[in-house]
Every structure is written in structure tokens, then in C-alpha cells.
Amino acid sequence: GAGVSQSPRYKVAKRGQDVALRCDPISGHVSLFWYQQALGQGPEFLTYFQNEAQLDKSGLPSDRFFAERPEGSVSTLKIQRTQQEDSAVYLCASRYRGALINEQFFGPGTRLTVL
């Protein structure tokens, strides 16, 4: 595709439900990042993949958060037993590693609302 896509764009979950958020990066982009953006805040780093390897998951707020990228392209962020504080926009970004300009291309985000 032309850009990074994410699905679903909006998700409403009841507290305690599990959710799965999908990210399709730009084809050929080695690096993939997940961010959590609360209302009125800047994006907070969650995790980073280089191809299929998860090199940094230090930003995941709890063990209820899990991310994978098994074939080095599509990535899924899973949140188990959702809580109200998980409500945020989840942004995915990809980057072609080695580019002169290290621009991250962001997807439109998934807005998660936990009731």
C-alpha cells in the first residue's frame, strides 16, 4: 500500500475484554514502532521491531500488553483484560532503516475506548 494502515480505526471494548490491534507497515520497511497517545499528550513509546525481532519492549505498561510481528511485516498489538486507563490512540509507525532522513511514517491510529 501507499502508507501505513491500521485496523480497526475505532474500537470500543468493555473492561476486561481482550483486544487486538493490527498494523500494516509500508512494504520493505524494516523498523516498526508502536506508540500509545493519551488525550492531550505526545505519543509514548511502547515497543520496537526490527524485522520480526522485538528489540525493545521497555515501554509496554504491563504484562497485559503483548506485541508480535511474526513474519517481519504485519504487526499485532494485543491488550488482555483491558482497563479504562488503556483508553488511548495507538499509533504504529514504520521506517526504512538506513534512510538518509530517518522519518517515521505513521498510520492513522486506532482509537481504543474501554468502558
Added chain:
Amino acid sequence: EDKVVQSPLSLVVHEGDTVTLNCSYEVTNFRSLLWYKQEKKAPTFLFMLTSSGIEKKSGRLSSILDKKELFSILNITATQTGDSAVYLCAVEAGTSYDKVIFGPGTSLSVIP
């Protein structure tokens, strides 16, 4: 702990005004500083700065980095209502890969 601070957090100006947005940072293994514009959707890239004292310009927007004092400014001249957005400052840092740390953003509202 790596951190990026922006000021002001919000700003309201009239069309035609000039604004200066501030970003300061404390990170280990600094590599570059980035500015993004976010309008109710994903952030879009504006500038990347790696060297002190070299101004980057794009139309009415310009930015400069001071690596000694650890800050950057983003200037917008002759503001227009279309400039209303959140402006995010981010810093790339790290050794094994370029981790990006974002500031909280400055919310700019330009009123006619």
C-alpha cells in the same frame, strides 16, 4: 531517564502573528531532533535537525537546534488558521537503534 519537554503547552494567536515553540531535551546518545505536526490524526514530519546552528526552512516554518544548550525552536511566521495543530518535538537517541522520544506537544490555535 530520557525526556523531552515542550513549552508552551498551548498557545492562541491571531492570524498573521509570529510564534516560537520551544523544545528542550535530556537524552543519552542523542542522534537527531524531529518536529512533527499533528492535526487530529497521525503526526506528519516537518524537520529533522542533527547539527547545531543550521536553520532548516520550509515556507513559513523554520527550526534551529542548539546541541550545547540542548534545545530547539520552531518558528512560524505570518500564521494562518491552517497552522492550528499540535506540534510535537521528538528526539532520536540510542546506540543499537534510533529510539524516538516524544514531548507532550504544543497545541497551537490560530484565530482569524
